[in-house]
Amino acid sequence: xxxxxxxxxxxxxxxxxxxxxxxxxxxxxxxxxxxxxxxxxxxxxxxxxxxxxxxxxxxxxxxxxxxxxxxxxxxxxxxxxxxxxxxxxxxxxxxxxxxxxxxxxxxxxxxxxxxxxxxxxxxxxxxxxxxxxxxxxxxxxxxxxxxxxxxxxxxxxxxxxxxxxxxxxxxxxxxxxxxxxxxxxxxxxxxxxxxxxxxxxxxxxxxxxxxxxxxxxxxxxxxxxxxxxxxxxxxxxxxxxxxxxxxxxxxxxxxxxxxxxxxxxxxxxxxxxxxxxxxxxxxxxxxxxxxxxxx
Amino acid sequence: xxxxxxxxxxxxxxxxxxxxxxxxxxxxxxxxxxxxxxxxxxxxxxxxxxxxxxxxxxxxxxxxxxxxxxxxxxxxxxxxxxxxxxxxxxxxxxxxxxxxxxxxxxxxxxxxxxxxxxxxxxxxxxxxxxxxxxxxxxxxxxxxxxxxxxxxxxxxxxxxxxxxxxxxxxxxxxxxxxxxxxxxxxxxxxxxxxxxxxxxxxxxxxxxxxxxxxxxxxxxxxxxxxxxxxxxxxxxxxxxxxxxxxxxxxxxxxxxxxxxxxxxxxxxxxxxxxxxxxxxxxxxxxxxxxxxxxxxxxxxxxxxxxxxxxxxxxxxxxxxxxxxx
Numbered sequence: 001x002x003x004x005x006x007x008x009x010x011x012x013x014x015x016x017x018x019x020x021x022x023x024x025x026x027x028x029x030x031x032x033x034x035x036x037x038x039x040x041x042x043x044x045x046x047x048x049x050x051x052x053x054x055x056x057x058x059x060x061x062x063x064x065x066x067x068x069x070x071x072x073x074x075x076x077x078x079x080x081x082x083x084x085x086x087x088x089x090x091x092x093x094x095x096x097x098x099x100x101x102x103x104x105x106x107x108x109x110x111x112x113x114x115x116x117x118x119x120x121x122x123x124x125x126x127x128x129x130x131x132x133x134x135x136x137x138x139x140x141x142x143x144x145x146x147x148x149x150x151x152x153x154x155x156x157x158x159x160x161x162x163x164x165x166x167x168x169x170x171x172x173x174x175x176x177x178x179x180x181x182x183x184x185x186x187x188x189x190x191x192x193x194x195x196x197x198x199x200x201x202x203x204x205x206x207x208x209x210x211x212x213x214x215x216x217x218x219x220x221x222x223x224x225x226x227x228x229x230x231x232x233x234x235x236x237x238x239x240x241x242x243x244x245x246x247x248x249x250x251x252x253x254x255x256x257x258x259x260x261x262x263x264x265x266x267x268x269x270x271x272x273x274x275x276x277x278x279x280x281x282x283x284x285x286x287x288x289x290x291x292x293x294x295x
Numbered sequence: 296x297x298x299x300x301x302x303x304x305x306x307x308x309x310x311x312x313x314x315x316x317x318x319x320x321x322x323x324x325x326x327x328x329x330x331x332x333x334x335x336x337x338x339x340x341x342x343x344x345x346x347x348x349x350x351x352x353x354x355x356x357x358x359x360x361x362x363x364x365x366x367x368x369x370x371x372x373x374x375x376x377x378x379x380x381x382x383x384x385x386x387x388x389x390x391x392x393x394x395x396x397x398x399x400x401x402x403x404x405x406x407x408x409x410x411x412x413x414x415x416x417x418x419x420x421x422x423x424x425x426x427x428x429x430x431x432x433x434x435x436x437x438x439x440x441x442x443x444x445x446x447x448x449x450x451x452x453x454x455x456x457x458x459x460x461x462x463x464x465x466x467x468x469x470x471x472x473x474x475x476x477x478x479x480x481x482x483x484x485x486x487x488x489x490x491x492x493x494x495x496x497x498x499x500x501x502x503x504x505x506x507x508x509x510x511x512x513x514x515x516x517x518x519x520x521x522x523x524x525x526x527x528x529x530x531x532x533x534x535x536x537x538x539x540x541x542x543x544x545x546x547x548x549x550x551x552x553x554x555x556x557x558x559x560x561x562x563x564x565x566x567x568x569x570x571x572x573x574x575x576x577x578x579x580x581x582x583x584x585x586x587x588x589x590x591x592x593x594x595x596x597x598x599x600x601x602x603x604x605x606x607x608x609x610x611x612x613x614x615x616x617x618x619x620x
Contacts (some may be wrong), residue, residue: 139555148576256446268437
């Protein structure tokens with residue numbers, strides 16, 4: 001594909017996507033969130049985890065309050081005197097990286113098993129799809145609980161649990177489209193050239209399964225971010241040294257009954273905006289790639 | 296048909312067996328349980344004795360074998376923390392969880408069905424669009440955060456409803472439940488709403504999709520042409536037909552309500568099985584963790600088996616495909 005056609009394709013996708021104004025707004029929001037997450041250390045007003053500047057003297061200041069040296073805390077401070085706004089920026093960074101990373105791993109694992117199941121068929125396919133069905137019959141939180149109960153908490157373990165929760169969705173989607181693709185003539189042609197199975201799967205079938213996988217990917221990433229927040233809130237996911245949005249909300253939960261609302265509300269709002277904007281973008285992508293809704 | 300049921304039952308047993316192996320081995324590979332029971336400063340002889348007594352010196356697979364034999368006779372071991380048998384400890388907590396899940400299911404259906412039918416009947420109206428956008432928001436909102444917001448608004452700010460515990464229990468027909476006293480009802484309201492919101496959106500979307508499909512069918516047109524009042528067309532002809540997929544989903548949704556109640560129970564300090572598992576995971580109370588996970592997995596495997604068998608009665612294609620494999 002040369003650059004000209006690539007450009008045309010992109011502009012066609014964009015013009016279809018931008019038909020839905022809500023989805024465009026969601027995409028802009030997501031862009032802002034991504035920017036904040038990537039550049040958190042540069043744009044945060046303070047470094048919330050720098051022990052030299054954070055003092056307990058400033059703990060639980062309400063939003064817009066000033067401390068003794070005249071620094072304004074726009075969203076207030078938490079129980080340890082950390083600036084909430086900065087903590088949220090850093091938290092977004094952690095939540096998004098865990099969510100996206102687990103999504104990518106799950107995509108790789110799921111696409112591999114899904115495509116190979118469709119390509120080889122037979123007993124192997126039956127076995128893989130049976131495992132997928134069985135796993136999908138359990139709610140995601142239960143699967144995650146089993147993994148974390150078995151292996152304990154931690155960053156890698158949380159990512160592992162999230163990958164295990166998600167891979168089955170990718171596998172199912174990848175198999176469905178690979179099943180259609182592997183019956184097409186170009187695959188026969190590739191076989192006639194006696195190309196290796198792996199090469200046919202990766203460089204011939206996989207590229208044609210990408211659109212539905214992107215749809216599942218966006219929706220699953222939103223789900224993963226939400227699940228990670230839930231697990232971290234419960235104290236089972238990330239450790240205190242990696243304060244994601246879920247942990248921030250969990251820390252704020254201690255102060256709910258004293259009326260210090262800002263410590264748990266604002267990280268939650270950030271989490272909600274992230275999830276909703278990803279879901280809205282994913283919804284629009286799904287409508288775009290759904291042939292039944294094509295005009 | 297019999298072949299299909301046998302095959303599915305066999306598969307369920309295999310799944311249960313594999314899950315119990317994963318759970319048992321996983322849970323027993325972390326940390327050192329000996330120091331959960333006796334202080335690290337104890338005499339070496341006493342540590343030795345405890346290790347022998349609980350069989351921690353044996354290989355994991357051998358421990359698993361003993362465990363399996365005990366489980367079949369209903370013995371999951373004793374809680375490290377409370378010293379009482381794990382199984383009754385969990386079973387005692389289940390009524391509170393089931394009660395919460397049933398009440399939440401009731402609330403979500405109460406709102407999801409009418410709203411979903413409305414949005415399906417009049418998809419172009421503004422109210423329908425608001426309902427549909429609301430449902431996206433509904434399943435995007437993390438349950439635990441919504442719970443905190445509910446506590447903040449209704450318990451702290453307005454001080455209308457209690458936010459922790461089950462309240463007073465009443466007894467009716469030999470069943471003890473919060474649903475039978477006013478105090479209990481007030482206590483269950485917030486956690487149940489919290490848990491219901493999560494399911495409400497998905498049932499609503501399903502009802503709407505069903506309504507939009509059914510409304511185009513000939514029997515609806517015919518009922519309308521016959522001059523039946525709208526209320527009868529919707530209440531009988533439409534409702535009966537959209538309930539088929541909804542009822543199937545409810546079986547599975549009920550299971551996921553039980554699983555997700557771990558979160559709601561922790562937020563609202565609801566003394567159910569879900570709160571027990573989270574507390575046990577903090578305390579590394581292995582027998583209770585293993586027992587809970589195996590019971591809940593068995594519950595799901597059983598639920599799925601029932602749904603699958605019911606399905607194969609309703610849809611013959613399923614069992615033909617199942618037995619040809």
